[in-house]
Amino acid sequence: MCKLARKYERVIPFHCLLMALLFVGQQLTELYIAPTVLSAVERHVPLPRLFLTIGGFTLLLLLLRTVSTYLNGFIGYHRITLRMFIAGLLNRKGCDTSYVNRFDKKYMDLKQNAGSYVGSNSGAAEAIWNTLTVFLQYLLGIAAYAAILASVSLPILLVIVATALVSFFTNRYLNAYEYRHREELAAIERKLWYVQGAASGDAAKDIRIFGLGNWLEELYQNALSAFRAFKIKSQKVYLLANVINLLLTFFRNGFAYAYLIHGVLEGGLSASEFLLYFNTVGSATWWITDILNTAGYLRTQSLGISTIREALEYPEPFKFEDGRPLTHAEGQTYELKLENVSFRYPGTDRDVLKNISLDFRPGEKLAVVGLNGAGKTTLVKVMTGLLDPTEGRVTLNGVDIRDYDRRDYYKLFSAVFQHFSLLPASVAENVAQDNEKIDEERVKDCLGKAGLSEKIASLPEGIHAKLNRHVYEDATALSGGETQRLMLARALYKDAPFLMLDEPTAALDPIAESEIYESYNEMTAGKSAVFISHRLASTRFCNRILLLQEGVIAEEGSHRELMAKGGIYADLFAIQSKYYREEDSHEQQA
């Protein structure tokens, strides 16, 4: 944190130190007022001098308090800025991390926990500065008071230090309870957040139609009971820590007071000295208890910071800057090969792709068909380098794609995936994925090819109309089909050598769908393209069709070849076209 602060908000660590010094200054001033005045009275100093002494102390206190109040007010802005900066780093990591980390439970939990530490003013990433300031205040305070006590009595000091150490170590162990059990807590909180998200999110329609409310409520109540049980357990541990502290304080204070009273009765300690040491012991003991609590908070918060750090430094299975650079030159062709590729999602026990070998030749138009769950989307994710094979390898022009800088590799791909990601930006920015250099003519051309020209022309702001209602209240709402076309326009704008389309017409009406088929050759001219669909008729314009069944390529060939073969493809085709034929024959009978 100090390293980050030094780089981006230099003033913060200095502020902590300055506040600590001001605090000690105030405490010492307050400590000495009464004994000094008492000693002056004992020595019968003249009244004006007595007033001068009191006035001097008062002025000094006023000055110290004014400065620290001012400094306290001014630091908030800097601390918030630094926290938001760290939140930005976490967002960046979330965007840049190897796609496969999204399936890694440990990373996802770390990311979620780290998010909670930067989410508010009381999150560790901001609150730690306050804790650090308080810790430094007590540390300097105790050091100053220890020096005073050492001059009068070493035994008192030793007892204070010994009890403090015992307290510190038991507290340290007990206060880290939640951190030691953080995975248990994260699992419970994931359930709670899931229900909260589901209740207000995309599932709203399903919840109502299928009456999922009770089920969600039960899930929430169960998670809440588990949360409560966890918190009660951790509170008991914290209570134990408090009881131990209390017993130690009792012993320490008892000893110190007995020692001082003995000093007055037997050793000739004066009234003003007794007052000075009595107050010193009182404050020092008080601070020692407080510094232990603060050390506990500091430790808990720095464990929070460790979580942020673990999330930020989470290992990347993919190569990025450390990989081989790959720059696309105009006219460069690519041959993508899958060699005995198998893939299994992390944490599952079934291969979704099984021993697939495929030679995807430059400029080829490949169709991938198959039933739901056959592995089509997964195959595309492996080809695009979003997922690495569990066995086998994918090569690009003979080089294992794992050796390349993965971001360079992604530049070779345009894709339309099944899940849309609309950015809260204008139509043009969504298509160009850029907010600076936008070629508006090309945007319009791509929107045209994707069949969206008319819709966009009907908007008062045209391609500058804002999208995404989550952010812009006056945003244009596109239908599912329109959004899918926009995603297609975005893929066309990128103009990469590979175009991957995963069910790009699933949300389109029949007219729009047939328009896309008709312009498919134009869209994919000069590119290698993969078209996933479960509508077999849509794949006739591809050079080669792969029929995927339970993760293996069951059949392969052109539409004509596969029909002639009379296998699974031909059967599926017959089932899909049956209704059209029945419709035809009904009409003929009529």
Ligand code: ADP
């Ligand atoms: P298709 O695109 O052919 O419908 P997918 O490639 O989406 O099939 O999925 C293939 C199989 O992989 C399915 O059985 C699905 O349950 C499984 N699968 C998909 N995504 C995940 C995931 N994130 N974790 C575990 N299994 C998954």
